[in-house]
Amino acid sequence: MTQAVNMVEIWRGPVLESQHMGHAVVCDTSGAVVDMWGDPELVMLPRSSSKMLQALPLIESGAADAFGLGTEQLALACASHNGAAIHTDLVKTWLGELGLDDDAFRCGPQEPSDLPARNGLITAGEAPCRCHNNCSGKHSGFLTLGQHLGAGPEYVEIDHPVQCAVLEAYEDMTGITSPGFGVDGCSAPNHATTLTGLARAMARMAKGDDGTARGKAAARLVDAMRAHPDLVAGEGRACTELMRAMDHKVAIKTGAEAVFVAILPERELGIAVKIVDGGTRAAECAIAGLLVKYGVLDAAHPAAVKRLTGPITNWDGKETGKMQLSSRFLS
Incomplete structure (x- = not known):
């Protein structure tokens, strides 16, 4: 089956109100597909779900150790x-250690989604800056790698040494020559691959x-993510919430437009999900269902229930509906 499958349903009372179609692939460490739904050869942009791959050169180059980066960074x-x-x-501390300031970033300023941080800026009459951008950690890594390579400041340009190193690692991990790229929300190139390629990389x-x-770099990044889910x-x-619910044994990462990936070291599996309509709630539901299926997430854990069923409530707090996995998915 190469058509998108119905993965997630939204019910209001007895009425099926919405459906989210999608694709998913599970690969083992040999790169073989062990499970799939929809089109495994779907060409897609992984968006921020590929940040672990983009960070590999930071470690492989020796930059991370040369600059004394720890697991938090x-x-x-x-x-x-x-x-x-x-x-x-x-x-900000990381930038300072590089001898740089906010202007070195090529990602744009972004209003923080953290309410205390947002309210603090409003109260102080301050505008958000580039360090508030959700990708500023990735860009700090790019700047570190750029300094280590002695490269220029325009690190998001497609032919910059930083991005050349990223593309080489990305294509090696996915096992696929990327057919092209788009510019991400943070101005960095985001390279296309197939859904199988993304799952293979995970x-x-x-x-x-x-x-x-490369294997040692991958292990360090996965261990860092699992150790600091609050920073991811x-x-x-x-x-x-889901990494905490899985006792830090699994690393997962979302991407814009409803991409979600999971790295299961104990099961030696990688998972990639893409929801066609870009609905985040459906991507979260689908990845939670897959994590339950592969025995790393307890379906009864509150963090899992929150993503698998909702419930859906109205402005008065009354339960008006539910979200659920489609019977066609995970069967």
């Missing part, structure tokens, strides 16, 4: 954070330290 390099103080304070991340420099996203976010 490595987790931030993979993050799409809320712009909370725990995120921006680390980013499986290689799950394999971890295989004695190669933030309070109330699916990545953070």
